[in-house]
Amino acid sequence: MAGEVRRRRSGRELSGREVGEDPFTLGVASGDPLPDGVVLWTRLAPRPLEVDGGLPPECRIPVEWAIAADEGLRDVVCGGVAVADGADAHSVHVEVDGLEPGRTYWYRFHCGRWTSPVGRTRTAPAPGADVRRVRMGLASCQQYDEGYYTALAHLAGEELDAVLFVGDYIYENEINAQAGARGYTGEQQLPEVFDHWLTTLDGYRLRYALGKTDADLRAAHAAHPWIVTWDDHEVENNYAAAVSQRNLPAEEFLRRRAAAYQAYWEHMPLREEQRPRGPDARLYRRFRYGDLARFDVLDTRQYRSDQAYGDGWKYPGPESEDPARTLTGAEQEEWLLDGFRESPATWDVVVQQVAFCQRKGNVGRARVSMDAWDGYPASRNRVLQGARDAGTANLVVLSGDVHVHYAMDIKEDFDDPSSVTLGVEIVGTSVSSGFDGVERPDDWENVMRVNPHIKYYAERRGYVVVTFTPESVRADFRVLPYATRPGAPVGTDASFVSRAGRPGFVPA
Ligand SMILES: [Fe+2]
Structure with missing residues (x-):
């Protein structure tokens, strides 16, 4: 199929401070581990059982993310701001790279005064590494x-x-x-x-x-x-x-x-x-x-x-x-x-x-x-x-x-x-x-x-x-x-x- 399909972008930006209820009701997730990275996920939905999750569907909301080498998230190795776009149901998909292979990391998100639960994730081992065990x-x-x-x-x-x-x-x-x-x-x-x-x-x-x-x-x-x-x-x-x-x-x-x-x-x-x-x-x-x-x-x-x-x-x-x-x-x-x-x-x-x-x-x-x-x-x-x-x-x-x-x-x-x-x-x-x-x-x-x-x-x-x-x-x-x-x-x-x-x- 020819041509780039342009993403529909929701128009209005809403600041995290304007989100009045905890938007992290659906938790956090990570996935598709590579030796140097993973995908971090969350979705903002203060009212998860309502259409649009209780947020205006046309808005975009900045969400901060951080990934750390320790469970207490003191040793942050990488972080940034992602956008939760109403066109994607205010979901966030962060493709983190630059991580070390075969190790455990912890991550979380912030939106305004709200903090998500902490998730734990793990990168895949390095290519060619002599791996002694993989457990799925x-x-x-x-x-x-x-x-x-x-x-x-x-x-x-x-x-x-x-x-x-x-x-x-x-x-x-x-x-x-x-x-x-x-x-x-x-x-x-x-x-x-x-x-x-x-x-x-x-x-x-x-x-x-x-x-x-x-x-x-x-x-x-x-x-x-x-x-x-x-x-x-x-x-x-x-x-x-x-x-x-x-x-x-x-x-x-x-x-x-x-x-x-x-x-x-x-x-x-x-x-x-x-x-x-x-x-x-x-x-x-x-x-x-x-x-x-x-x-x-x-x-x-x-x-x-x-x-x-x-x-x-x-x-x-x-x-x-x-x-x-x-x-x-x-x-x-x-x-x-x-x-x-x-x-x-x-x-x-x-x-x-x-x-x-x-x-x-x-x-x-x-x-x-x-x-x-x-x-x-x-x-x-x-x-x-x-x-x-x-x-x-x-x-x-x-x-x-x-x-x-x-x-x-x-x-x-x-x-x-x-x-x-x-x-x-x-x-x-x-x-x-x-x-x-x-x-x-x-x-x-x-x-x-x-x-x-x-x-x-x-x-x-x-x-x-x-x-x-x-x-x-x-x-x-x-x-x-x-x-x-x-x-x-x-x-x-x-x-x-x-x-x-x-x-x-x-x-x-
Ligand atoms: Fe089934």
Whole structure:
């Protein structure tokens, strides 16, 4: 597309002194760590559950920021003034550089007499550094009205380099005054404005603000840098590129997608490079952690072919197996495979949304999910062939979407257990989507029997701690016994390891 898209600038400047109520209700965040920098984020919203957050939408407000080498913010290494522009919902995205690699920093914002909470962040190690350990949190799927975000309070307390959030940060459904499973009463009850399906920019913005009024979500952002990607519900359930699930005219759906992408960018610690241009945004990108690990973050929604056979769990056939079908789009696929070829890393980690490994409901001819990689087998095969051609020794796929934990071996032929294991996949369960869940879903025995490459399968809420060392990758599957009441404790349900050079999950 030719030409620079000029940003709409809100006209009037408002000084911080004119902001009469605490504007830092949505907390702070950081993200997309590089060896020399991170993105710092906040959004001014004195009344977060009102359209425009309680600020005049046409105004711009200066916000001071500072990043320091110590928790007390005495040793400030860098600072400045950013602008919270009403055109971006008064969000602030500061791209800090000049930091030291592989170290922890603390940051905060000021606006008039108001001071934000302090956030902690961490840069990536230097290129080529001999890194002995990288530890990531893997989380996804936080439907507000299906449970509390207690898992994120525990995630905040983990010792991590970063959080990888792989989609469904919001859901587009209507939320009643009680906030569904949260069971709000009295003053906690939500205004009527939330009781509608999302279609407009204001609606999407309000939904992010609602999520961030949860203190556990704010704590997890303040504790670690996040590397985020979206899945479907940030726009609409199971959409595919310009194809709406409800088959809206493409033009109308793309307008909705543009609004949804804009609100997403406004509320995430993302760089200017990721800013949407209308209905398009470049979200796929790459992070290097020395020579130990590379994280290729994918967008499997924006460029995918429409789901075969009308979506859902269907028998595979010529339509789903059409080699022309793609989950990544041609350009992103090429970028991914080029990346494999040039990667010096021990671990090549593909961070994305939907389950990569085959999952069958019964032996022989069986239905598979048309929304996951099972519905795009040619696309999956091209990725695996590309990794093999590049000599990728240690392929790891991280996924979300399905609200269950899985540890799975990526097989050359999923129907032949004796075939070569090409890598491993870790699927992280949901933060809150799916209510309390159960330890063993009804189909557990059948799934484990007919899918021998699935080494672990559980259905509680939680997240995964993924630890990379030169010797192995380890997945610690954290679970909570309930999500529909606050205060659940966390435990480790299972731990699996796969050794470098010898892919395949075994219990740790
Ligand atoms: Fe989800």
